[in-house]
Structure formats: structure tokens, C-alpha cells
Amino acid sequence: MRAPEEAMKPVLAVERLSVSFGTPHGETKVLRDVEFTLAPNEILGIVGETGAGKSVLARAIIDLLPKGGRMTSGEVRVNGKPVGKMTEAERRAMRGGQIALIGTNAKALLDPVETVGNQIVRVLQSHSRLNRKAAWTKAVQLLADVGIVNPEQRARAYPHELSGGMAQRVVIAMALVTEPKILLADDATLGLDATVSVQVLDMLVQRSRELGLSVVLITHDLGIIAHYCNRVAVMREGRVVELREVSEFLKQPEAVYSRELLAAAKVRPIPTLRSIGGSEMALLEVSNLVKIFPGNRPGQVVRAVDHVSFTIKRGETLALVGESGSGKTTVGQCLVRLIEASSGSIRFDGNDLLTTAQARFRPLRRRIQMVFQEPYVALNPRWRVRHLVDEPLRMLEKMSADERLKRVHQVLDLVNMPAHYAERFPHELTAGEQKRVGMARALVTEPDFVIFDEPTTALDIRVRGQIIDLVRDLQTRMKLSALFITHDLNSVRSLAHDVAVMNRGRIVEAGSMETVFSDPKDPYTAKLLSAELAIEHETEARVARRPKSAEERVG
Amino acid sequence: MTSFGFALRRPAAIIGLSLLFLQIVLIIFAPAVSPYSPTEADPLASLLPPSSTHWLGTDISGMDILSRIIFATRINLLISITSVALAFVIGVPLGLLVGYYRGFLSGLIMRIFDFVQAFPIFVLGMALVSVMGQEIWNVATVLAVLFIPIFARLIRAEVLSLRERPFVAAARCSGATDVDIMFRHLLPNALMPAMVQVSISIGMAILLTAGLSFIGAGVRMPTPEWGLMVSSGAQQMILGVWWVSLFPGLAIVLAVLCFALLGDVVRDLMDPMKAQQFARDPEIDLQPIGDNR
Numbered sequence: 001m002r003a004p005e006e007a008m009k010p011v012l013a014v015e016r017l018s019v020s021f022g023t024p025h026g027e028t029k030v031l032r033d034v035e036f037t038l039a040p041n042e043i044l045g046i047v048g049e050t051g052a053g054k055s056v057l058a059r060a061i062i063d064l065l066p067k068g069g070r071m072t073s074g075e076v077r078v079n080g081k082p083v084g085k086m087t088e089a090e091r092r093a094m095r096g097g098q099i100a101l102i103g104t105n106a107k108a109l110l111d112p113v114e115t116v117g118n119q120i121v122r123v124l125q126s127h128s129r130l131n132r133k134a135a136w137t138k139a140v141q142l143l144a145d146v147g148i149v150n151p152e153q154r155a156r157a158y159p160h161e162l163s164g165g166m167a168q169r170v171v172i173a174m175a176l177v178t179e180p181k182i183l184l185a186d187d188a189t190l191g192l193d194a195t196v197s198v199q200v201l202d203m204l205v206q207r208s209r210e211l212g213l214s215v216v217l218i219t220h221d222l223g224i225i226a227h228y229c230n231r232v233a234v235m236r237e238g239r240v241v242e243l244r245e246v247s248e249f250l251k252q253p254e255a256v257y258s259r260e261l262l263a264a265a266k267v268r269p270i271p272t273l274r275s276i277g278g279s280e281m282a283l284l285e286v287s288n289l290v291k292i293f294p295g296n297r298p299g300q301v302v303r304a305v306d307h308v309s310f311t312i313k314r315g316e317t318l319a320l321v322g323e324s325g326s327g328k329t330t331v332g333q334c335l336v337r338l339i340e341a342s343s344g345s346i347r348f349d350g351n352d353l354l355t356t357a358q359a360r361f362r363p364l365r366r367r368i369q370m371v372f373q374e375p376y377v378a379l380n381p382r383w384r385v386r387h388l389v390d391e392p393l394r395m396l397e398k399m400s401a402d403e404r405l406k407r408v409h410q411v412l413d414l415v416n417m418p419a420h421y422a423e424r425f426p427h428e429l430t431a432g433e434q435k436r437v438g439m440a441r442a443l444v445t446e447p448d449f450v451i452f453d454e455p456t457t458a459l460d461i462r463v464r465g466q467i468i469d470l471v472r473d474l475q476t477r478m479k480l481s482a483l484f485i486t487h488d489l490n491s492v493r494s495l496a497h498d499v500a501v502m503n504r505g506r507i508v509e510a511g512s513m514e515t516v517f518s519d520p521k522d523p524y525t526a527k528l529l530s531a532e533l534a535i536e537h538e539t540e541a542r543v544a545r546r547p548k549s550a551e552e553r554v555g
Numbered sequence: 556m557t558s559f560g561f562a563l564r565r566p567a568a569i570i571g572l573s574l575l576f577l578q579i580v581l582i583i584f585a586p587a588v589s590p591y592s593p594t595e596a597d598p599l600a601s602l603l604p605p606s607s608t609h610w611l612g613t614d615i616s617g618m619d620i621l622s623r624i625i626f627a628t629r630i631n632l633l634i635s636i637t638s639v640a641l642a643f644v645i646g647v648p649l650g651l652l653v654g655y656y657r658g659f660l661s662g663l664i665m666r667i668f669d670f671v672q673a674f675p676i677f678v679l680g681m682a683l684v685s686v687m688g689q690e691i692w693n694v695a696t697v698l699a700v701l702f703i704p705i706f707a708r709l710i711r712a713e714v715l716s717l718r719e720r721p722f723v724a725a726a727r728c729s730g731a732t733d734v735d736i737m738f739r740h741l742l743p744n745a746l747m748p749a750m751v752q753v754s755i756s757i758g759m760a761i762l763l764t765a766g767l768s769f770i771g772a773g774v775r776m777p778t779p780e781w782g783l784m785v786s787s788g789a790q791q792m793i794l795g796v797w798w799v800s801l802f803p804g805l806a807i808v809l810a811v812l813c814f815a816l817l818g819d820v821v822r823d824l825m826d827p828m829k830a831q832q833f834a835r836d837p838e839i840d841l842q843p844i845g846d847n848r
Binding site for chain 2: 380
């Protein structure tokens with residue numbers, strides 16, 4: 001039995017840590033006096049936006065700063081021992097041995113030409129004197145422990161044969177090989193589908209509890225903080241601006257910045273536009289839309305979109321939700337005829353879009369526009385913003401150059417971009433600004449109907465909030481009808497009147513947003529909703545926040 | 556600091572540009588800087604070694620080697636630049652079309668390129684020049700035929716990947732037609748490797764021109780041309796008369812080197828993002844660990 005005070009001694013202590021990066025023009029401070037401790041069995045969340053220094057912090061802890069980085073002051077203690085005073089051999093043993101780091105994009109971390117089982121065996125054998133057979137058995141056991149079904153079979157798989165979620169589980173299994181005491185998870189579930197992400201996080205936290213690990217969860221998702229962490233450190237520009245218990249933080253954040261973050265992540269009331277559109281006039285009517293792609297093998301077909309039907313009335317917004325591979329983006333591409341549907345009909349304000357020849361469809365384009373998913377790659381890198389926003393006008397409207405320029409400036413103003421941004425190139429903009437340019441392009445012809453493909457993905461908390469507010473504003477001001485294609489249920493709550501849930505090419509459930517979200521009928525919808533990490537209602541944590549204390553276990 | 560300034564500060568760029576400048580000066584002022592006529596034979600001064608009167612010596616006909624090297628710059632660069640320009644003007648649009656419209660015709664054109672490129676260059680050169688005659692324009696045409704597939708392939712490869720990029724789909728949604736997409740969106744983005752190739756190809760063309768002349772499929776005596784000069788000295792080389800071949804050979808080396816180095820300069824200047832990076836402070840850009848996007 002350990003004494004209670006020893007049990008409470010922090011396993012990791014970061015004391016007034018500052019890190020600078022040398023540039024030709026002097027030093028840039030990336031971390032400034034960061035200070036926190038990690039108690040045994042604690043899960044500490046570190047949240048912040050891009051550039052807050054979260055990743056640098058993780059690397060500074062294991063003393064693997066990227067080139068040019070230098071610790072200018074402070075100390076990191078692992079189990080009370082300062083990392084700065086360790087010998088190189090001790091540091092190597094500490095990395096992986098006591099502290100394991102789990103990164104983003106697991107597939108890139110795995111060796112593509114070796115089965116995952118062999119990769120784990122290699123790690124096992126480098127840390128202990130197991131023979132191959134014993135190591136293989138252990139590897140399979142580790143895979144089973146991280147919740148991989150058919151571990152025996154999966155161990156023989158190559159990384160490309162695994163899904164993103166499974167690859168992340170494999171990486172976690174590898175990190176746990178050496179039985180570390182501390183786990184650093186740096187945006188470990190970034191880019192995974194929500195349902196997969198919560199499964200992986202559930203498993204990660206569960207395993208940490210069972211093994212008595214302390215975890216530092218680095219993320220930019222407040223939902224993850226709210227549902228998995230004991231304490232939270234909010235980082236901004238290299239500083240920890242707030243460090244508190246999660247429940248207190250959610251109720252009453254202290255720092256101004258924390259309040260901004262929480263406000264940005266909260267759901268807004270849906271714009272009430274129902275009455276404006278008037279009676280039963282359907283603007284867009286999709287019925288029995290089918291898109292078949294040829295499969296990998298000859299003769300094989302993939303039904304990406306399978307008899308999808310929905311209608312959108314004037315001034316209304318429908319959200320098409322589903323996970324990656326559900327076919328929701330394909331529906332959007334069929335609507336703007338980037339790909340040709342296999343069968344079905346799409347009627348837009350009386351015109352049948354699928355039977356219209358491409359040449360006759362062109363004039364309709366100014367009324368149906370699309371905002372593309374990835375903001376950067378959807379903009380021609382060699383064009384200036386002015387030129388990019390002008391393109392739809394030049395192509396689709398008969399206007400003089402002066403009129404067009406005037407309209408370009410109007411629409412940039414509409415999406416809250418300063419006029420001087422017109423002269424910039426896409427790579428000179430932030431992700432949020434690129435998204436705005438994409439929206440300006442879609443709005444410049446004053447369309448009746450806009451398709452937003454994943455408008456909130458991969459954006460920082462506050463930028464995401466701004467984009468949601470902007471779209472809401474446009475819905476009201478321009479009386480826009482819109483189709484939202486997204487997997488971000490939280491944004492749907494703020495933006496859509498109706499919801500259609502897609503799974504494997506089919507719409508499994510549709511109805512008004514309130515009905516579907518409060519009373520899901522289809523099991524798939526229920527599964528999606530259960531994976532939503534909302535920060536509003538002070539939910540019980542998904543996994544017990546505290547491990548059972550010693551007394552409870554005895555009693 | 557501008558990107559242009561940065562690109563120019565590199566030693567390779569300085570050497571390349573100096574050599575280019577030297578060649579331009581020699582082309583313009585050839586009659587003024589060369590001490591003798593490049594084509595006037597002097598039987599009494601045959602095969603003189605380098606001296607104060609003939610700095611680089613004389614060849615078997617008694618023609619001054621330095622003067623011939625200077626005048627040959629005109630012929631060699633004229634042939635090389637003409638052939639590459641011709642190949643660029645034909646190859647780039649061809650590559651764009653073949654990459655954008657993929658069908659039977661595109662496949663056929665690609666197979667023709669395979670055929671041209673699989674054919675031994677010198678056999679092809681000899682065949683064409685012997686049919687069309689030993690004129691400098693014919694040499695340029697032969698080289699252009701050889702270079703068209705290189706440019707077309709480069710552009711095609713770029714277009715094949717670019718046409719799948721979302722900004723092309725976005726342009727189509729904005730009402731852009733095929734022609735708009737090809738010439739306004741794809742071409743400017745696909746051009747960079749071809750621009751770099753221009754410089755490299757000029758170097759190659761200089762080498763090939765010399766090669767064709769050496770085997771007798773290029774221009775004829777007494778036209779001053781580097782390859783021809785190397786070849787005319789080849790027989791005397793074993794007799795210890797090294798200067799007739801060596802100096803024109805060196806001229807070829809320097810000219811090829813010049814355009815190879817300039818290729819790198821072009822690459823740095825053409826890339827807007829790279830140029831920006833040079834001009835701006837290098838920012839600390841930390842991706843989350845393992846994120847390789």
C-alpha cells in the first residue's frame with residue numbers, strides 16, 4: 001500500500017517552460033512560462049487553436065523539439081526527475097518507456113510494407129527478451145486490448161488494409177507496449193469520423209484507467225475536453241491562460257479567451273425563415289437519385305447514391321448528415337452536375353436539371369452554386385482573390401468590368417473580408433479566410449440555392465463559430481435556400497431546419513431538425529447522435545472521470 | 556528582399572547568368588571581338604599551337620580557332636533556341652489537349668511520342684538531315700521533333716493531376732468552359748516544369764547540335780560550329796594537336812552548364828509560394844506529429 005501523499009505526487013511537472021525558435025530575424029517565443037502538473041490517473045486536456053503551441057509543448061515534454069527550437073527557461077520533471085539533468089540514455093529510456101506520444105494520422109506513422117503485427121513484435125522485442133512466438137501472442141493480445149475485433153487476423157494486415165480508426169488503435173497498442181506511465185495524445189483522433197473518434201477515445205481512456213496511466217489529451221475540440229478530461233489547460237499564443245477543473249471551466253470560465261472559445265462552440269438558435277418562403281413552393285425536388293460507380297473488380301458496381309429523394313423549399317435549409325463514404329458529397333456533386341447521375345430526377349424551380357444539356361444548364365449555374373469543402377485546394381493558387389471572386393461573374397453574367405469589380409467588393413464585404421484582401425493570393429490567407437473567399441465566389445452571382453460541402457470541417461473553434469454566424473446571417477439576409485453536407489452535428493443544430501441522415505448511399509431518416517435530433521427513429525441516427533460531444537448540457541462523462549479510489553476498491 | 560534578388564544571390568545563379576551574359580555579348584559583338592575572320596583559310600598558318608598571335612591556335616586550314624568559337628556561338632545558340640522554342644510552342648498545347656481530353660486520339664498521339672522517343676536520336680537526325688539537306692534550319696527542325704514529346708509529356712503529367720483538383724470543379728461550377736479551364740486554370744499551373752525544361756533543353760540542344768555535326772549530319776564546313784570544330788580536330792588529336800578539339804569542346808561544356816544552371820533559377824522564380832517563402836521570414840510551421848498533409 002502506498003501512502004496517499006505519494007500517490008498524489010505529480011507524475012509530470014512542467015515548470016515555467018519557455019521555448020523559442022531561432023529565425024534569421026531573431027528569436028520567436030513559442031511557449032511562454034507554461035506551468036502545469038499531471039497527477040497520477042489524471043486526464044488533463046490541453047485545448048487551443050492553431051499556433052497556440054500545443055504540439056511544441058508535447059515535443060518539449062519528451063525533449064524532442066523540432067530543429068531550431070530551444071528551451072530558454074524552465075524545467076520538465078518526469079516522476080520528480082528533471083529531464084534536463086538526464087543523460088542521453090536516460091532520456092531515450094524515458095521516451096516511450098515512461099512517456100508515450102500518440103500523433104495524428106496514424107496511417108502515416110505505420111510502416112506501409114510490414115504487417116501491423118510484425119511492427120508491434122519489433123517494438124516488443126526491442127524492449128524485452130521475448131522470443132518471436134511469445135512476442136506475436138503478446139502483440140495479438142495488445143491488439144485485442146485496444147478493441148480490435150479478430151486481432152489474430154488483423155495482425156497479419158498491412159496498414160493500408162486498415163481503416164483510419166483501426167490504424168489509430170494499432171498506434172495506441174504500440175505506445176502501450178512498454179507500459180508507460182504517461183500518455184501524450186496530440187490530436188490523436190483528428191480526421192476520424194465522429195463515431196470512430198469517440199470509440200477510439202473511449203477505448204483510450206478506458207485502457208488508461210485500467211493500466212493506471214496519466215493522460216495529456218491535446219485537442220482543439222472542446223467536446224473532447226468536456227467529455228473525457230478531469231482538468232483543462234487553455235492555451236493561447238504559447239501561454240496557459242486558464243487551468244481548471246473541467247466542470248468549473250464549462251460553467252464559469254475565467255479568462256476572456258476561454259469565454260470566447262466556449263461561446264463560439266455553443267449551438268445557436270436556428271434562423272426562423274419558415275414563413276418567408278411562403279406556401280408549399282418547393283425550390284429543389286430530388287427524387288430517386290441514383291449514382292453508380294464502377295467497382296474495383298470488373299462487373300462490380302458501387303451504389304454511392306441509392307434512391308435518394310428530398311425537397312427543399314424557398315428560404316429553407318436541409319442538412320444532409322452522414323459519415324465519410326455515406327455518399328452525401330456525391331449527391332451535392334450530382335446537383336451541380338460535376339458528375340452525371342445514373343438515374344432519377346432533379347427539378348430546380350421547374351427545370352429538370354438532369355435532362356438539360358450541359359450548354360443549356362450553364363445559365364442555371366448562376367442560380368445554383370456550391371461552396372467547396374477544402375478551402376485551399378478549391379482556389380486556383382495562381383489567382384488573386386479579386387480574380388477568383390470575379391470568375392463566376394465573368395463567366396455567367398453580362399456585366400462591364402467596373403460593375404463586376406463593384407460587385408466583387410460588395411460580396412467581399414458581405415463575407416466580412418476587408419477590401420485590401422482582394423489583392424492577395426490564396427496561400428496568403430488563413431483557412432477561415434480561404435473559406436470566406438470560397439463563399440464569396442458562390443454568392444457573387446446572387447444564387448437562389450447554395451450547396452455547402454462541409455463548411456465547418458478542419459477549422460479552429462472561433463473561426464468555425466464565425467463561419468456558422470456568417471452563414472446564419474446570409475440565410476436571413478439573402479433568404480438563401482441551402483443544402484448542408486456535413487458530419488458536424490453541432491453545426492447542423494445551429495443552421496438547418498430539416499435533416500436527412502445518410503448511410504451507405506441511402507437516406508435512413510429525414511424530418512425536421514428538432515424531431516430527428518430529439519427522437520431519432522433509425523438506429524444509425526441514434527448512433528451518430530450518441531457520438532456527438534456536445535458541451536451544452538453538463539453531461540456525465542463518457543468514461544468515469546476518476547478511477548475508483550483505493551477505499552472504494554477495498555470496500 | 557525580393558524573390559528575384561534572392562534567386563540571384565545563389566552562386567549557381569550568378570555563374571549561370573554570367574555565362575549567359577557572356578554569350579549574348581559574343582553573339583552581338585562577334586565581328587568586333589574576334590581577331591580574325593572565322594571562315595578565312597590561311598594555308599601558311601595551318602595547325603599553329605596557341606600563341607600571342609593566335610590565342611587558341613589554328614586548325615588544319617589555318618583558321619583562327621578563337622574567332623571560330625566566337626562566331627559559332629551565333630550558330631549554336633540560334634539552332635538550339637529555335638528548336639526549343641518550336642518544340643515549346645507545339646508541345647505545350649499538345650500536352651494540354653492530350654491531358655485534358657483522354658480518348659482514342661490522345662492515346663494515339665502518346666504512342667507516336669513513344670515511337671519518336673524510342674528511335675535512336677542520331678539515326679533519326681542523320682535520316683532527316685540527309686533527306687532535307689544539311690541546313691541549319693533542318694538541324695533545328697530535327698531537334699524540335701525530338702523535343703516536342705518531352706514538353707507534351709511534362710504538361711500532360713501536370714494536367715492529369717491538376718484536372719482532378721477541386722479548384723477545377725469549382726471553376727466548372729462558376730460556369731467556366733473547357734477552354735477556360737484548360738488555358739486559364741490548368742496551363743498557368745502546369746507550366747512550371749516546362750519552363751524549367753526550356754533551359755535544360757537548350758543545353759541538350761547545344762550538345763545534340765554538336766553531336767550531329769560531329770557525325771556529319773549537321774551543318775557543313777566552313778560554317779563555324781562547335782561540334783564540327785571538335786570533329787575536324789579529332790584526327791589530329793593523336794598527333795599531339797590537342798587545341799583544335801579541346802577549345803570548342805570547352806565552349807560546349809560551358810554553354811551546356813550555363814543553361815543547366817539557369818534551369819534552377821527559372822524554377823525558383825516561377826514558384827509563387829517558394830518565392831514568397833524566400834521573401835518573407837521563414838515562419839515556424841509546426842504540423843501535429845505524424846500529420847503529413
